[in-house]
Amino acid sequence: EAAVTQSPRNKVAVTGGKVTLSCNQTNNHNNMYWYRQDTGHGLRLIHYSYGAGSTEKGDIPDGYKASRPSQENFSLILELATPSQTSVYFCASGGLGAQDTQYFGPGTRLLVL
Amino acid sequence: GQGVEQPDNLMSVEGTFARVNCTYSTSGFNGLSWYQQREGHAPVFLSYVVLDGLKDSGHFSTFLSRSNGYSYLLLTELQIKDSASYLCAVDSNYQLIWGSGTKLIIKP
Numbered sequence: 196e197a198a199v200t201q202s203p204r205n206k207v208a209v210t211g212g213k214v215t216l217s218c219n220q221t222n223n224h225n226n227m228y229w230y231r232q233d234t235g236h237g238l239r240l241i242h243y244s245y246g247a248g249s250t251e252k253g254d255i256p257d258g259y260k261a262s263r264p265s266q267e268n269f270s271l272i273l274e275l276a277t278p279s280q281t282s283v284y285f286c287a288s289g290g291l292g293a294q295d296t297q298y299f300g301p302g303t304r305l306l307v308l
Numbered sequence: 309g310q311g312v313e314q315p316d317n318l319m320s321v322e323g324t325f326a327r328v329n330c331t332y333s334t335s336g337f338n339g340l341s342w343y344q345q346r347e348g349h350a351p352v353f354l355s356y357v358v359l360d361g362l363k364d365s366g367h368f369s370t371f372l373s374r375s376n377g378y379s380y381l382l383l384t385e386l387q388i389k390d391s392a393s394y395l396c397a398v399d400s401n402y403q404l405i406w407g408s409g410t411k412l413i414i415k416p
Contacts, residue, residue: 237312237395237406238351285350292338292399294358299350 198222201286201300208307214273216303218286226289227269228297229253229261231282238285244269276307310334312398314407320386321415328381328410330396338399342370342381345393345409354394355381386414 199220208214220227225246230238240253242261250261258280260272273280283304289297312332320326330340339358343351357363357372357379369382383390393409 235408237408238397239406240404292402292404294339294341294356294399296341296353296356297351297404299352301350 199286199288199298199300201284201303203303204301205304206306208273208276208305210277210307212276212307214276214280214305214307216271216273216284216286216305218269218271218300219267220269220286220288220298220300221267222288222298223266224288224290224298225266227263228287229259229269229271230285230287231255231280232285232302233282241271241284276305278307281305281307310400310405312396312405312407314394314396314410316408317411317413319413319415322386322388324386325382325384326386326390326412326414328383328394328396328412330379330381330407332377332379332396332398332405332407334377334398334400334405336399336401337374338402340372340379340399341397341404342368342379343395343397345395347392351395383412388414388416390414 228243229241244263262270286300287297341356342354345351355370357370362371372379391414393411395409396407397404
């Protein structure tokens, strides 16, 4: 079954440390996305990719980098983590617009102390 | 600016119905999707609408009025397992703008 997986599922980091969140999809989708979800906010798009080698800035890219080394893998990198980046991060693959379903990974809970 | 608004909470009773509202103001409109998100889990796609009117899909139905920037998700014959957050996402020029979701609480 097609799936999106994320690792780690939970992460505790220190302020100023580097954090890498990984995402793998077996849907063979070109497009992949990184979102964060905080109470009181909708899903907010951080970075997205149209395919291997491509990364694009979303709505809130500051403090984050992304890497898409292959069709299957898409990483989110926090070079210098801050407490404001404490959140739940979701990776998704799928269509660009509403008519094409986005398939989400299970999420990563990140706590930055 | 662009925005998608949803009420934070909604309460209903098992066996009845619930209507989850979504209002939006966006520069473009290519359709609207509804997702269900259970506590501690990822969002799961439910429905997509782009034409005005009611789209009946059984347990979940969706309504859209483009002129009013309004949609709702209607859940009928509610079951306790329908307790979840329901997210509305508007496609504005092939960029999804997400609402913050409505938490539906169902009482026995």
